[in-house]
Amino acid sequence: MSNEPPTLGLKQEMFLIQGESAFSYLPIIRELESKGIKVISFGIGQPDFPTPKHIREAAKDALDQGFTGYTETAGIPELREAIADYLNSRYKSDVKPNEIIVTTGTKTALFMAGAAYLRPGDEALIIEPSYYAYAQVTKFFGARPRFVSMDFEPGKGFSLDIGKVEEAITDRTRLLFLNNPNNPTGVVIGPRQVEELMEVAAKKNVIVVADEIYDNFIYEGEFGSTISHSGWRDNLLYINGFSKTFSMTGWRLGYLVARREVISRMLDLAVSIYSCATSIAQKAGVAALRGDWTPVRNMIDEFRKRRDALYNLLKEVPGFESYKPQGAFYMFPRVSQLMKALGLDSVDKLVNRLLYEKGVLVLPGTTFPDRLGRDFVRFSFATSMDNIVEGVKRIAEFAAEAMRR
Secondary structure, eight states, X not given: OOOOOTTTTOOGGXXXXXXXXXXXXXXXXXXXXXXXXXXXXXXXXXXXXXXXXXXXXXXXXXXXXXXXXXXXXXXXXXXXXXXXXXXXXXXXXXOOGGXXXXXXXXXXXHHHHHHHHOOTTOXXXXXXXXXXXXXXXHXXXXXXXXXXXXXXXXXXXXXXXXXXXXXXXXXXXXXXXXESSOTTTOOOOOHHHHHHHHHHHHHHTOEXXXXXXXXXXXXXXXXXXXXXXXXXXXXXXXXXXXXXXXXXXXXXXXXXXXXXXXXHHHHHHHHHHTSSOOHHHHHHHHHHHHSOOHHHHHHHHHHHXXXXXXXXXXXXXXXXXXXXXXXXXXXXXXXXXXXXXXXXXXXXXXXXXXXXXXXXXXXXXXXXXXSGGGGBEEEEXXXXXXXXXXXXXXXXXXXXXXXXX
């Protein structure tokens, strides 16, 4: 008789994977609100604006026309052409439609990058604090995530030392994950540093996996895109999508750009995983890129106001070391002073106390591996101004009491 455990012989790597903590808090919030507690959530990073009307209408038209079957695995031609036109117009690149594969969101594109390049024993270099999925993808394919920490300066925020990245690359490094603008810090890496990073990767024969999903959320500074690099075809997997810019998180639509020979092999992988992206979502994507960008600009203007409001309120809260992020829609203040005043040895415990005692959800920095986030929490300011004011008010009450002890 087999002694097979209840897990049905799951492979070892499955036990290394961790879920996204932003989603794990949702049932807790529902439970608290069922008890009459109004929870202010600075948790999940999704715009609180509706998908613009002309994009929704394009999907409805596709439904009415019966455009509901399989499409080409690479994506419908008009969407790949619209993506290429967008990247070439904005970033002065030379992307061809046959160098694009449309995916079911950017997480799928990240998974495909890992599947294509990572083998057991390989290493992937991740700039931290980082989006959690990069390390999960790396571990799933039997490779080892290695981290390069950004530098933090109170009042100014985070910055990246390219020299530290170069020093961390070994002969086992296959991929370098770059998230720009960065989640959770809001750092915007400029053109000069992006060029330096691309040159380092080329010299070291490392593939850059560039996740630029927040590329339109720029409030200060100059954003540098990897797809602008003249030699991008040599060592770049460029990933972007529609979730954030067009408030289309539930549509699950993203894309990956690479040299044609790489895309042709990835098509065989993609058809085995998801066949194709949703037909009507692809039609909506064309309307998003080709249509009126006024709703996008208005949303980003509102996010800039929210960022400023959150910063101005939070900088007055004792125990918080805050700064103004340059991009994305996150703030990542250090809270080590508050933790010390409360006698807490874990930022997760601080987050739980804020949630259960004050009804405010922020995410623990431990969500954003590897180690640097242990003294930080993440705020998403993709929520209303009223929520920002009320949420920080509750936090300030909690912090003031703690710091007086």
